[in-house]
Amino acid sequence: MLFLRKLLGIIVILLGSISVSLGQFSITSPLNRAVYQRNNAGVATITVSGTYEQQVDRIEARLIAINAGQGNPGEWSDWKTLKDFPTNGGFSSSMTINQGWYRMEIRGVLNNNVVGNIASIDRFGVGEVFIIAGQSNAEGLFNMGQQGAQDDRVNTFGNANDQINGGTSYATLSPFTQLSANTYIAPRGKGAYCWGKLGDLLAAKLNVPILFLNAGFNGTSIESWFVSSIGGSASNIYLGGYYPNRLPYSGLESVLQYFVPLLGARSILWCQGEADNYPFRTSQSDYTAKLQVVISKTREQLGKISLGL
Incomplete structure (x- = not known):
């Protein structure tokens, strides 16, 4: 009986850790402090990719200028769909970004509810x-x-x-x-x-x-x-x-x-x-x-x- 209680306790702990990890989102690109070359119109189109460990029906992203006057997030100033119906625990899409110095945030949404953590890249830019x-x-x-x-x-x-x-x-x-x-x-x-x-x-x-x-x-x-x-x-x-x-x-x-x-x-x-x-x-x-x-x-x-x- 003591053995079964210990085993049950281990299973509960493992299940608890699994439930936490399933909510995790991460960004694999861009890398922190990467700078992408702008074109002569002052923009760059970059690849944004990452992983997720919980069911979602879309991935959303937004940009936040690090300092006022050092970037214009434009259409990405508020949460916007980056990828619909991602599969197999990974996502990859493109973003066209104005020149500037930004923080990027990514989140997952399921049935219009935010799930898991908000993943972020502290600093990156177009310049x-x-x-x-x-x-x-x-x-x-x-x-x-x-x-x-x-x-x-x-x-x-x-x-x-x-x-x-x-x-x-x-x-x-x-x-x-x-x-x-x-x-x-x-x-x-x-x-x-x-x-x-x-x-x-x-x-x-x-x-x-x-x-x-x-x-x-x-x-x-x-x-x-x-x-x-x-x-x-x-x-x-x-x-x-x-x-x-x-x-x-x-x-x-x-x-x-x-x-x-x-x-x-x-x-x-x-x-x-x-x-x-x-x-x-x-x-x-x-x-x-x-x-x-x-x-x-x-x-x-x-x-x-x-x-x-």
């Missing part, structure tokens, strides 16, 4: 996405007295993902974060450097969130970028030998292949040329021709992916 490439003045350096972004809307993917050893899937790494002084700017950027200050200036001028990704590589010449962009191994003029794994271009390539399909991008900010001034003394015509090959390669890899157009 400007920039990819940085070049050499040391692009990559940055820790402990240089750099200033992190003061504006909460300036962000990055704050996990280094160096391609020297082949790199790691970005999906397995910690996601987006505010750009503080000593934050990595994936894949190689070392600290806020000048980019934190630039982010503040852009956020203030454009009144939209900003996101930086940094594929800069110290000491590289236009020859390094050219050779690696066409699949070769570039020589390291300072340390000897060759850069591994098609660096430096493969770092930029990883951003183009993972982040741009996910977020879009406005442009690549190119900061490179010191090594071509000295010791190479690269001619203007040679520099232009090789940079054009690099540009063409990025466009080839982007294909029809939409930038900020």
